[in-house]
Amino acid sequence: MSGSWFIDHLWLVPLFPFIGFLITGLGLRGFKHAVSSAVAIVAVGLSALVAWGAAIDYYGKFGGKTLIPWQYCWLKFSPTLQGNVGVYVDDISMLLTIVVTTISFFIHIYSQGYMHGDKGYRRFFAFLNLFTFSMLGLVLAPSLIQMFVFWELVGLSSFLLIGFYWEKPSAVAACKKAFIVTRFADLGFLIGLLLLAYYAKGLDFVHINDQSTIEHLNSIKVPFLGLSLLPVAAILVFMGAAGKSAMFPLHIWLPDAMEGPTPVSALIHAATMVVAGVYLVARLFPVFAIAREAVAVVLAVGTFTSLFAAIIAMTQFDIKRVLAYSTLSQLGYMMLALGVSSWEHPLGFTASMFHLTTHACFKALLFLGAGSVIHAVHTNDMREMGGLHKRLPITHITFLIACLAIAGVPPLSGFFSKDEILAAAWYSGHHLPFLVALFVAGLTAFYMFRLYFMTFWNEPKDLERHNHAHESPLSMVFALVALAIPSIAAGFIPFGHYVYRGELEHHGINWLIAGASIVAGLCGISLAFILYFRPNDLPSRFAYAFGVFHKIVYHKFYIDEIYLYVTHNIIFKYISAPFNWFDRHCVDGFMDLTAQATLQAGRWVRRTVTGHLQTYLVWVIAGIILLSLIIWNLNDVIIWGLAIIALSGVLIAYIYQFVCTLLKKTEPLKRIDRD
Amino acid sequence: MNEPSLNQFLVFSAALFCVGVYGLLTRRNLIAMLMSVELILNAAALNFVAFHHYKFGGEVGGAVFPVFIIAVAAAEAAIVLAIIIALFRHKKELDVEQVNTLKH
Amino acid sequence: MKTVLFYIISIFSLLCAIFVVTTRHLFRAALALIGVLTGIAGMYLLIDAQFLSAVQITVYIGGIVVLVVYVVMLVSDVTQKGFADTPPWRKAVGGILAAMLFVLLLIASAPLALIKELAARSATVTEIGRALISPEKGGFVLAFELISILLIAAVIGALTIAFPGDFTDKEKEEKEIEEVKK
Numbered sequence: 005m006s007g008s009w010f011i012d013h014l015w016l017v018p019l020f021p022f023i024g025f026l027i028t029g030l031g032l033r034g035f036k037h038a039v040s041s042a043v044a045i046v047a048v049g050l051s052a053l054v055a056w057g058a059a060i061d062y063y064g065k066f067g068g069k070t071l072i073p074w075q076y077c078w079l080k081f082s083p084t085l086q087g088n089v090g091v092y093v094d095d096i097s098m099l100l101t102i103v104v105t106t107i108s109f110f111i112h113i114y115s116q117g118y119m120h121g122d123k124g125y126r127r128f129f130a131f132l133n134l135f136t137f138s139m140l141g142l143v144l145a146p147s148l149i150q151m152f153v154f155w156e157l158v159g160l161s162s163f164l165l166i167g168f169y170w171e172k173p174s175a176v177a178a179c180k181k182a183f184i185v186t187r188f189a190d191l192g193f194l195i196g197l198l199l200l201a202y203y204a205k206g207l208d209f210v211h212i213n214d215q216s217t218i219e220h221l222n223s224i225k226v227p228f229l230g231l232s233l234l235p236v237a238a239i240l241v242f243m244g245a246a247g248k249s250a251m252f253p254l255h256i257w258l259p260d261a262m263e264g265p266t267p268v269s270a271l272i273h274a275a276t277m278v279v280a281g282v283y284l285v286a287r288l289f290p291v292f293a294i295a296r297e298a299v300a301v302v303l304a305v306g307t308f309t310s311l312f313a314a315i316i317a318m319t320q321f322d323i324k325r326v327l328a329y330s331t332l333s334q335l336g337y338m339m340l341a342l343g344v345s346s347w348e349h350p351l352g353f354t355a356s357m358f359h360l361t362t363h364a365c366f367k368a369l370l371f372l373g374a375g376s377v378i379h380a381v382h383t384n385d386m387r388e389m390g391g392l393h394k395r396l397p398i399t400h401i402t403f404l405i406a407c408l409a410i411a412g413v414p415p416l417s418g419f420f421s422k423d424e425i426l427a428a429a430w431y432s433g434h435h436l437p438f439l440v441a442l443f444v445a446g447l448t449a450f451y452m453f454r455l456y457f458m459t460f461w462n463e464p465k466d467l468e469r470h471n472h473a474h475e476s477p478l479s480m481v482f483a484l485v486a487l488a489i490p491s492i493a494a495g496f497i498p499f500g501h502y503v504y505r506g507e508l509e510h511h512g513i514n515w516l517i518a519g520a521s522i523v524a525g526l527c528g529i530s531l532a533f534i535l536y537f538r539p540n541d542l543p544s545r546f547a548y549a550f551g552v553f554h555k556i557v558y559h560k561f562y563i564d565e566i567y568l569y570v571t572h573n574i575i576f577k578y579i580s581a582p583f584n585w586f587d588r589h590c591v592d593g594f595m596d597l598t599a600q601a602t603l604q605a606g607r608w609v610r611r612t613v614t615g616h617l618q619t620y621l622v623w624v625i626a627g628i629i630l631l632s633l634i635i636w637n638l639n640d641v642i643i644w645g646l647a648i649i650a651l652s653g654v655l656i657a658y659i660y661q662f663v664c665t666l667l668k669k670t671e672p673l674k675r676i677d678r679d
Numbered sequence: 680m681n682e683p684s685l686n687q688f689l690v691f692s693a694a695l696f697c698v699g700v701y702g703l704l705t706r707r708n709l710i711a712m713l714m715s716v717e718l719i720l721n722a723a724a725l726n727f728v729a730f731h732h733y734k735f736g737g738e739v740g741g742a743v744f745p746v747f748i749i750a751v752a753a754a755e756a757a758i759v760l761a762i763i764i765a766l767f768r769h770k771k772e773l774d775v776e777q778v779n780t781l782k783h
Numbered sequence: 784m785k786t787v788l789f790y791i792i793s794i795f796s797l798l799c800a801i802f803v804v805t806t807r808h809l810f811r812a813a814l815a816l817i818g819v820l821t822g823i824a825g826m827y828l829l830i831d832a833q834f835l836s837a838v839q840i841t842v843y844i845g846g847i848v849v850l851v852v853y854v855v856m857l858v859s860d861v862t863q864k865g866f867a868d869t870p871p872w873r874k875a876v877g878g879i880l881a882a883m884l885f886v887l888l889l890i891a892s893a894p895l896a897l898i899k900e901l902a903a904r905s906a907t908v909t910e911i912g913r914a915l916i917s918p919e920k921g922g923f924v925l926a927f928e929l930i931s932i933l934l935i936a937a938v939i940g941a942l943t944i945a946f947p948g949d950f951t952d953k954e955k956e957e958k959e960i961e962e963v964k965k
Binding site for chain 2 (some may be wrong): 785789790793796797800801803804809810813814816819820823826827829830831832834835838839842846847848850851854855857858869873874876877878880881882884886887888892893895903904905906910911914915921923924925928930933934936937938940941942943944947950
Binding site for chain 3 (some may be wrong): 628
C-alpha cells in the first residue's frame with residue numbers, strides 16, 4: 005500500500021483496454037459502429053485517466069523509487085525461481101504508461117474518423133484495444149516472464165493490425181514478414197531470458213537488476229569467445245529488443261508494416277510498440293551498464309541504424325515509408341543514447357527516455373498527418389501530391405510543427421531531446437557516434453522537409469486528386485491538434501528531474517553542441533527548400549549525379565533482396581527442402597504405412613467376423629483348447645507363442661503394405677488437414 | 680477284466696463329446712446342430728454317472744445330475760425347436776450361414 | 784462279460800454318433816441319435832444306474848427325440864437338398880479342433896483314473912429320490928425346484944416364440960391393404 009489510490013489501482017490501466025477488447029471483439033458483434041468505437045475510446049480514456057493520476061502521484065511523492073503495488077506468483081518453477089505477474093512502478097514504467105495511454109487515446113479518437121465506413125471497423129477497434137492492453141502489460145511488467153508474454157502479445161496484435169486489409173496480398177505478406185522476423189528475434193530474447201533466469205535464479209527485475217546478482221552473473225564464464233555470462237545474455241536479450249525496435253539487420257519488417265491502416269502505423273509502428281526494444285534495454289540498464297561488450301553492440305547497432313535508415317529515407321517516395329525509415333533512424337538514436345550511457349555517464353539513459361517521449365508525440369503526429377493527407381488524396385505516393393497547404397490548412401500547420409520538432413528546431417520538443425542525446429554522446433567521450441548523430445540530424449531535417457515540401461508546397465501533380473482533397477473530419481483534426489501541443493511543449497519538461505539513473509550531472513544546454521545541431525538542421529531544411537519547394541529538375545540531376553549510389557539507396561541497399569536470396573536459395577534449398585523431403589517421405593510415409601497396414605490388418609481380421617454362428621464356435625473351441633493348455637502349465641510357451649504370432653502378424657501386415665506401396669497398388673488414404 | 684474300468688468310460692465319453700463338437704462345427708442345419716448338442720450333453724451325463732459309480736463315497740450328486748441334464752436338454756430342445764419353427768415360418772430357411780441378421 | 788458288452792455298445796454308439804453328424808438325411812440322423820441314446824442307456828445299465836437308464840429311454844428317446852423327429856417332419860426337406868454342402872476346409876478345421884480336444888481330454892482324464900478306487904457301486908432309486916427332494920445338506924431340492932421353473936419358462940417361451948404372433952398378422956393386413964389400394 006503506497007497511500008495513493010491511483011498507484012494502488014494501477015492494474016486497472018491494462019484492465020480497461022482488455023475489457024474494451026472483450027466487449028468490442030466478442031460481445032457486441034451486432035452493434036453499431038459508433039457503439040464499438042465509443043466503448044474502445046472510453047476504455048482507453050479511463051485507463052489514461054488512471055495512468056495520469058498515478059503518474060502525478062508517483063512523480064510528486066515517490067520520485068525515483070521502485071514500487072510494486074500488486075504482485076502475484078503465477079508460475080512456480082522451483083522454490084527459488086518464480087514467474088511473477090503484477091504491476092511494477094518506477095520512473096520509466098510510469099513514463100511509458102502515460103505515453104502509451106495518452107497517444108493511444110488520441111489515436112483511438114483519430115481512428116473514429118479515419119476508419120469511418122470501413123467494413124472492419126469493429127475489428128479494428130477490438131485489435132487496437134488488444135494492442136493497448138498488451139503494451140501496457142509489457143510496460144508494467146515486474147518480471148521478465150510477464151514482459152515476454154506481453155512482448156509476444158504486442159507482436160500478435162501488430163501482426164493482426166498489419167494484416168488488417170487481409171484481402172491485399174501485400175498486406176498478408178507484410179504481416180507474415182513482421183511476425184516471422186520478430187519471432188526470430190524473440191528467439192534470442194527467450195534464450196537470453198532463460199540464461200538470466202537460470203543463473204540469476206529469478207525472473208523479477210528487482211532481483212536481476214540487483215548489483216549482487218549482476219556481479220554474480222558477471223563472474224560466470226561461458227565457453228564463448230571468453231566472455232562472461234552477463235554480456236552474452238545481454239546481447240541475446242538485445243537481439244529481441246533489436247527485432248522489436250527494428251534495428252539493422254532486423255529492420256526489414258518495419259517499412260513493410262506500413263501496409264496496415266495509418267493509425268496503426270502511428271500507434272504501433274512509430275510511437276509505442278517499436279520503442280519496446282528501447283524500453284527493454286532501459287529496463288535492464290543496470291545489466292547493460294556492467295556488460296560493456298553488450299553496450300558496445302547496442303551503440304554500434306543504434307548508430308549504424310540511425311545513419312543507414314536516414315540515408316534510405318532521403319530517396320523514398322512513399323509518404324509512409326519515408327516516415328517508417330525516419331522511425332528507424334530515430335529508434336537508432338535512442339539506442340545510441342543507451343549505448344553511450346553507463347553508471348559514470350548516465351545522461352544517455354535520460355536522453356533516450358526523453359527522446360522516446362518526444363518522438364512518440366511528434367512521430368505519431370507525423371503519421372496522423374500523413375494519414376490525413378492520404379485520406380484526402382487517396383494515394384501514398386508523394387510524387388502525386390503537392391500544393392496541399394491550402395486544401396488542408398490544419399493538417400498543414402500541425403504537420404509543419406511535427407517536422408520542425410523532428411528536425412530539431414528550437415524551441416520545439418525534438419530540439420531538446422536530440423540535443424540531450426548529442427550531449428550525452430559528447431560528454432561520455434563517444435566522439436564518432438556524436439559526429440554520426442550530428443550528421444543524421446541534418447539528414448533528418450532534409451528528408452522531413454523534402455516530404456513536407458513535396459506534399460504541401462510544390463505544384464499539384466494530379467489536379468483531379470488535388471481538387472477533391474478536403475480537410476479531414478473533426479475527430480481527426482482534434483487528434484492532430486491535441487498531439488501538436490506536446491510536440492511543441494514537451495521539451496520544456498525538466499526531464500532529468502524525473503527520469504534518471506545514478507547521479508545525474510546537470511549540464512544545462514551546451515550551446516556549442518546545440519548550435520551545431522541547429523546548424524545541421526537548418527542546412528538540411530534549406531537544402532530541401534532549394535530542391536523541393538518549387539518544381540525544378542535539381543532532384544533528378546542529383547540522382548543522376550550520384551548514379552549507382554542513388555540506385556542502391558533507392559533500393560534500400562538491397563537488404564530485402566539479400567534476405568530473399570539467403571532464405572530462398574540457401575536456407576530453403578539446402579536446409580529446409582531436405583528436411584521437408586525427409587518429413588514428407590520418411591516420417592509421414594511411416595505414419596501412412598502404419599495407417600495403411602492397420603487398415604489392411606483390419607481388413608484381414610474382419611474376415612473372421614462373419615456373422616456366422618459356426619465361425620464363432622470355432623473360436624470358442626480354439627479358445628477353450630488354448631485356455632486348457634495355459635492351465636496345463638504351458639503358459640510361458642503359449643504366451644510367447646501368442647506374442648510372436650501377433651508380432652509376426654503386424655510385421656506381415658507392414659511388409660505386405662510396404663510391397664503394395666512400392667508396387668503402387670495401395671489406395672491413398674483420405675488426407676485430413678495436411679499442410 | 681470282468682468290469683470295464685473308469686478310464687474306458689472316460690475315453691468313450693470324450694470320443695462322444697468330440698464327435699458332438701465336430702458336428703456342431705460342421706453341420707449347417709439347425710436341427711442337426713441341435714442333435715450334436717444332444718450328443719455333447721449325453722457325453723457329459725455319462726461322465727457324471729461313471730465317476731459316481733467308481734468313486735462312490737455316499738455322494739448321490741453324480742446320479743442326480745444326469746436327471747437335471749435331461750431336464751435342461753428337454754427345455755433347450757423345446758426352445759430351439761420353437762425357434763426353428765418360427766425361423767422357418769419367416770425365412771423358409773434353416774441354414775445357419777444364411778441366418779446372420781444379428782451381424783448387421 | 785461286461786467289458787465285452789461295453790466295447791460292443793461303445794462301438795455301436797460311436798458309429799451311430801458319427802452317422803448323426805455326417806449324414807445329410809435329417810430323418811436318418813434322428814434315428815441314429817436314438818441309437819446313440821439307447822447305447823448310453825445300456826451303459827447306464829452296465830454301471831447299475833437302472834433309474835437313469837429308464838429316464839434316458841422314456842424322457843430322452845420318448846420325449847425329446849420324438850419332438851425332434853416331429854419338427855424334422857414339419858419343416859420338410861428332410862434330405863436337405865436345398866443345403867449347400869459344408870466346404871471341406873470347414874470340415875477339416877472342425878475335425879482338427881475336435882481331435883485336439885479329444886487328445887486334450889485324454890491327457891486330462893488319464894491321472895483321474897489313478898485316484899484310489901472305492902468299492903464300485905451306484906446309488907439306488909430310493910437314494911436318488913431322497914436326494915432330489917431333500918432340503919438338508921447334500922440335498923438337491925433347490926435345484927429341483929429351479930429346474931421346474933426352468934421347464935415351465937421353457938414351455939411358455941417356446942409357445943410365445945412358435946405361436947404365429949401379431950407380427951405376421953400385421954404383415955398380412957398390410958399386404959391386404961396394399962392389394963386393396965392397387
